[in-house]
Amino acid sequence: MMIHGLGFLSLSASLVLPWALTGLVQGQKITESLVKDIRQSSTVQEMPLPSRKLISAVRTATTYYVSGTGNDRNSGLTTSSAFRTIQRAADLTDPGDTVLIMNGVYTNPPNAGTVVSIQRSGNAKAWIRYKAYPGHSPKIKHNTWSGIGLSNGASYIEINGLEIIGNNANISLAYALTQKWNTSNPRTNGSCISIDGRNRPVHHINILNNKVHNCGAGGISVMEADYVKVDHNTVFNNSWYSVYGNSGISLLMNYNTDNNRGYKMFVTNNKVYNNRMYIPWLESGTISDGNGIIVDVSKLGKNGAYRGRTLIANNISYRNGGSGIHAHESEHVDIVNNTAYANGQTPSLKKGQIYAGYSSDIKIFNNIIYASPGQKANSNMNNTNVTYDYNLYSKGVVIAVMGPHDIIGDPQFVNPSNADFRLKATSPAINRGYYWKDLKTDCVGNPRPDGGRYDIGAYEDR
Incomplete structure (x- = not known):
């Protein structure tokens, strides 16, 4: 039976409503008030503003970049203005965002509980992804x-x-x-x-x-x-x-x-x-x-x-x-x-x-x-x-x-x-397995079965 420690750690975070959303909602109230005051004028046309739901739906996802040679005072929005720590990006992510991590060694600050603490969530249609930048091999140590x-x-x-x-x-x-x-x-x-x-x-x-x-x-x-x-x-x-x-x-x-x-x-x-x-x-x-x-x-x-x-x-x-x-x-x-x-x-x-x-x-x-x-x-x-x-x-x-x-x-x-x-081609594991309908490939992506029946083990013989 496996028992884990770390029970004393307590981590918390909150999602902050983007300032742009707050401003638009307040602007809607101001516009509605002005229109009400001068409604008798035939030259005034009320222009409906986007709803809160629509504003949220059209948010553009952000890609943040992190590099071993970056700086947390940068914007993090391009490879040449990358952050130095993954945590800096993690603290900014919203649903749909991606954090691309370039070459470098990323370590914990003294007395920190983790190198990267992830507490902000995506949603079913917009995951948050932390990925190695294409062709790079970043290390968290x-x-x-x-x-x-x-x-x-x-x-x-x-x-x-x-x-x-x-x-x-x-x-x-x-x-x-x-x-x-x-x-x-x-x-x-x-x-x-x-x-x-x-x-x-x-x-x-x-x-x-x-x-x-x-x-x-x-x-x-x-x-x-x-x-x-x-x-x-x-x-x-x-x-x-x-x-x-x-x-x-x-x-x-x-x-x-x-x-x-x-x-x-x-x-x-x-x-x-x-x-x-x-x-x-x-x-x-x-x-x-x-x-x-x-x-x-x-x-x-x-x-x-x-x-x-x-x-x-x-x-x-x-x-x-x-x-x-x-x-x-x-x-x-x-x-x-x-x-x-x-x-x-x-x-x-x-x-x-x-x-x-x-x-x-x-x-x-x-x-x-x-x-x-x-x-x-x-x-x-x-x-x-x-x-x-x-x-x-x-x-x-x-x-x-x-x-x-x-x-x-x-x-x-x-x-x-x-x-x-x-x-090997003479293995007794070949074509001796059960057809498991929910498993269509082997451990390296080869299709199952290759031949009349499933092979036994992690590999399907080719």
Whole structure:
């Protein structure tokens, strides 16, 4: 079970009505008064002014630019007048705006809780987007609680193409062990991306194409949120030094913003590796997590059990300390067409590569589940209605539960020692999967199926 810190942080923001809108509304009242006073004159024509609704509808979205060589006293409206900090742009954004981030290293000011705190929202028709400028590779580097933090109800936000780097390289395991009781040290407990709905639920968040690594706590941490997509990210070397139980990608206590029973949470097409715990979880005194991907206690949401479905698909999760992928005290989760390889690197964590525990309505289909001989492939702890089928298990593993179409064999990866988990042409995973109608491509965008049936695993053989 994953427990997160940072509960003492309190962030707030307010949206300010543009001055132009206020002025126009006041102008309308003045005009109406003048017209009323001289209505008897036949030469006076009343000209209707735009309504508040119309003025809002025709607002032109703004693109802000941020550069490692910029200046926050600039306008931020062109590449040559870019801001220096992403936060300067974040404090100005309105629905529909885009923040384009150019090359540079963006760090937190001393004593700041995050490098970028996002608290202003877009809307369903006008998302706010934070993106790498085309061809650029900006880096957010921090030694505080988070590189990017979304909180206070921030919604309709996209984070795309950034690299977020934590503080692991600057501390040692020996130092982290001296801090194993310290819940207030951001140097050891910082996350890379924190989506935190504990104060006010956040929703409609897309985390796309980012490189997220070396954070002491979580890589991409999602708490009490709804409608979140975590897609095409590379997440590694996280969760090492925190006193909290963290993982590479985690969804904790999903929150219902509506009654939609379809897919609302997506963890898809990610590469997740070498996330593990070296410091015991404060609550239990044991090393508990360090998973690649976890859906955690969605049965215990703040406004009841989560009613939407979660799709975990096309991910490659390997050499993590805990499991590759699992659902804990959760329900309505589909774990489909993933590749899990040699997870369970922490000796005390032996529950399996892909599994569910204390969960219900979980479907585990079309996955390659590879462990060393004698290790557990999966577990079956206090589950109801958890179905495994059309999975491929490596030879010699311990299988707690096996579906009628599951198979055992060598998946024949191209070069697993070099993290190349594509399939050789002779792999038994080819054309042995189940037709999962909601999954039309593999982890690199190739169409599924390529041939008569789906392949098993994250890749569709070409």
